[in-house]
Amino acid sequence: MAVADNKTEKPEGWNRPPVMEPDGDGELLEVAMGPHHPSTHGVFRMDVALDGERVIRLKPVFGYLHRNHEKLAEGMSYLGSMPFTDRLDYICSLTNNWAYALAVEKLTGQEVPERAEYLRVILGELTRFQNHASSIGFLIQEMGASGTPLMYAFREREKILDLFEALTGARMMVNYMRFGGCRVDASAAWLDAARKVVAGLPAFTGEMDRLLSTNEILMARTQGIGVLRPELAVNAGVTGPMLRASGVNYDIRKVDGYGIYNRFNFRVPLGDHWDVYDRYMIRLLEMRESIRILEQALKDIPAGPVMDPKAKLRGFRPKPGEAYGRIEAPKGELGFYLISDGGPNPYRYRVRPPSLINLTVLEDMALGENVADVVLIFGSVDIVLGEVDR
């Protein structure tokens, strides 16, 4: 009884999940969804208590993929951590590289040449496009559309990964950005290939839109499901497409204007129903905005060096101090916090992973929904377990 009183006294959107009571006198069924479940994108467990089909309690359990990333970085040179950042969110390694490079550049006061900034924007937006395309594909696959949208998304992603491979040497584990620029320059042929790929992307978003947006089954399954109230989203520190789907206008590209983002003309789409369908739609609209940024960046990219000639690759010792570099990664705010004690290794290295923090509201979104919708709500968060567990 006391619990129920507490619930009514708290203001709307306060950061504790509402207490669900089973109706009727049946027994609760406890189910461990995962760690080996096709919908969990890796090894992740949801301990769910069910009253029939209704979710009464949900406890996310993670840590199965813990690899000691932060402690490893403390024993390694600043350069040595760069390839490990690829392996956080392995779908978007280039934005991980960028966030880490940004943090170290802040720590050492390193400047980045103009052309490198443009290349970073081009690669970052290509990464965002392919992440959103495949995350929509996975979301729809979890709904039961076995493969078609996902395969269309992967067909497009393949073209973007070929671009990454031609420039960086690897499709996913790119290890491309350096403190003070980028590792290798993009040739004129590469830029032409990129322009050609970008010219084909609007056809793909149009195809996805026609295929999915007005599909009655998709609308019936996603609209009104997994509502995340904006007050709770802000209180829980949710960022990225999840937060914008809850109607909060917060995009670090606009807020910080890091890199050269304040030079580009783009809009920030916002949701007004706060449900799974909005999260799908926000990603589709963000892909269109990414195409706009890409077109502008590929038109304006200047000639020049991609690496500051004074920048040191290895063996540098930043002055004692701290720095926090953050970017708008495709999944949300990705930040790297570094403390230097003047040595060749960071004294403390901390990652602020968007996947983990967006996952903390999973119970609030899933309570009272059906089990089949839990999979869908989980898919709409768009996580990668490599980043959740680190």
Add this chain to the structure above:
Amino acid sequence: MLGEGILKGLAVTARNFAGSFVSAERLTTVQYPEERIALIEATRDFPFLVYDGAGWEAGLRCVACQICEKECPPKCIYIEKSADKKPDYVGKPQFYPARFDIDISVCMSCQICVEVCPFEAIKMDTEFELSTEDRFAGLLFDRRRLAKPNEHYRRIHPAEAAEVDARLASEKAKADAKARAASDAAAARAAARPAKGGD
């Protein structure tokens, strides 16, 4: 009308299905072991050691400076320095690796060893069919297995190799000119000495 969205979606899938018969661009998969896509030039997977000339042991560019061993993020390189020295490509006596092992089951293909190497001695290979039944010794590559001729490097990364070859040739020309100047000066001194002794 209910079902309109589904019909619209089905039109998209029908166009893709029919398109795959007429357009090569829509047919994106290949039957791997029989059909192969040409590798992109920048592709990398595991490191190899470059040697010049005919003999792999004599021609290794590596001087066992151990920078790559120190910088390797997953620490998969093991180097033992030699006791004696052998001449390198400009003729200067240098140490060489008595032992150079890379555990490619640990290597994560980040190519930091290539970037930090000051002697252009280690480069990234593109050979990817490396599966073996022996997962310990079979994946621990020693220096014999790692050594590959410069021609191999030129074949897999032509543009990059041409750049490296030009840089090494100019360094060698500079070293040769310096050596020639030094030997000329020594000859001149030797020629001048008997005249001095005659006085």
